[in-house]
């Protein structure tokens with residue numbers, strides 16, 4: 001088999017295909033998205049035979065689709081990020097009671113930090129809440145091994161199984177032996193068979209709960225005998241132990257490789273739920289103290305404390321709960337090494353060398369606040385709504401997507417952001433509580449289909465006087481430009497009829513629906529004003545493609561004779577392609593001048609960075625002196 005360098009998510013896709021997966025569905029979310037994209041690419045190239053792959057409208061839709069396919073006997077893979085599991089929680093909770101037929105694996109990526117999420121929730125907790133087994137890989141290679149086992153475990157016990165990597169596992173790369181092509185496992189000849197067990201009546205739920213309670217200890221015993229909970233021992237007479245889960249195992253292993261420590265035991269827990277009690281009991285035997293490294297919640301620490309208490313073990317457990325390890329965010333090799341040195345009472349030679357200035361000085365990257373891209377259509381939409389509102393009191397509800405960045409100054413156009421689809425319904429709450437304010441809710445096109453429709457129906461049914469602003473950039477931009485129902489593109493290569501957002505809003509009963517080009521300021525302001533002034537639920541759809549989808553146009557240019565240096569354009573839009581520069585003296589010194597200088601300053605002019613400017617022309621109408629001209633030289637890197 002050829003050896004390939006694969007990102008973790010791509011490797012998990014190959015592993016699932018090698019296990020015979022037949023149906024793959026999910027909703028995009030960093031850090032999980034590349035798995036589905038890899039399956040889609042392999043399917044498109046003909047390397048994945050008899051596989052169905054799709055981006056579903058949301059996580060709930062994806063898991064319910066897979067529940068059906070699994071009941072017919074297909075091996076199925078679900079993907080999402082941790083908050084996506086909240087959306088799929090309704091079917092998941094019941095599905096564990098109803099059971100599955102074809103193996104059903106949920107690939108749920110957690111995001112310690114968080115780097116690109118609204119919570120630091122821990123899917124291991126969700127697994128125990130749902131009474132679903134969870135596997136927690138410490139590397140892409142281990143996750144690759146776990147995938148095949150997960151399908152087999154799922155079928156043997158009739159339960160969904162979760163694999164929960166974290167960001168660094170999803171996005172790390174390693175070499176894998178993978179075949180050139182895959183064939184999905186055939187369905188059983190009988191396919192779906194009618195059976196009362198597929199119907200979740202209360203009596204069946206009571207019976208199923210007993211079955212779940214009975215199988216979990218069996219799985220815990222099985223986990224104790226798998227290779228996924230390895231214990232390393234150094235020397236004899238160890239009285240201290242180290243426990244780690246997930247990527248923290250790799251950090252600890254790295255740290256240990258550069259430390260001289262007394263004898264210890266090191267346990268990696270790769271199957272946190274149901275907890276492999278027998279293996280851990282064996283590890284603890286004779287130890288006085290244990291330190292636990294894990295990210296997000298203190299799941300392993302809780303289990304160790306429970307085990308020590310239940311079995312009256314004379315062992316002290318240290319971790320997040322007593323402040324011995326980090327309570328939140330990501331661990332690191334350096335942090336683990338320092339805490340191990342303290343735990344073992346030895347000097348941390350590497351930390352001491354760093355403190356003494358040996359081994360070079362770490363360079364901190366500059367702090368760069370996230371900002372909407374130059375040429376982003378959302379900039380025009382936010383600008384138009386603010387202009388249309390003028391100084392009317394208003395609440396501006398945001399949502400999950402690139403456009404959450406509309407909260408940054410100078411746009412300053414987002415007051416709230418809670419979860420997918422919440423902006424539409426939160427605006428209705430503001431309207432009920434404070435009827436005197438205008439309530440405007442922004443939502444992206446993909447989020448509109450994922451989680452927005454019920455909010456729209458609620459506003460129409462209960463007649464809430466709110467304005468919905470749909471930011472239609474024709475893609476799911478934040479997670480990597482995935483298609484959605486409004487694009488009409490599918491991962492199976494076909495083109496379906498795109499759902500028309502305007503028609504959907506009208507069909508749901510929104511009283512006024514207007515549409516405008518996000519880059520045409522006059523048209524956009526007029527459309528926003530019309531919708532905001534309407535009594536009752538209204539909507540404006542701003543269209544304009546994401547810059548990832550189109551070739552940039554020629555950059556705008558600045559007439560330096562006409563430019564007064566007033567910086568009104570920058571204060572209006574905050575486009576990162578614009579900056580102030582000096583027309584006298586050292587331009588680099590002038591770069592540091594504050595862009596919000598209030599006085600007319602003929603020594604400074606606005607400069608457009610042609611390598612960033614997409615030629616969207618939004619800024620041309622913001623200059624009171626007509627100094628920004630359409631059409632300069634196309635950017636040399638793109639043309």
Ligand code: SF4
Pocket residue numbers: 558562563564565566567568569570605606622623624625626627628
């Ligand atoms: S381009 Fe126009 S708005 Fe921008 S700084 Fe110059 S004069 Fe002011």
Ligand code: SF4
Pocket residue numbers: 374375376555556573575576577578608612613614615616617618619620
């Ligand atoms: S045209 Fe103006 S607003 Fe658009 S990307 Fe260029 S500098 Fe930014």
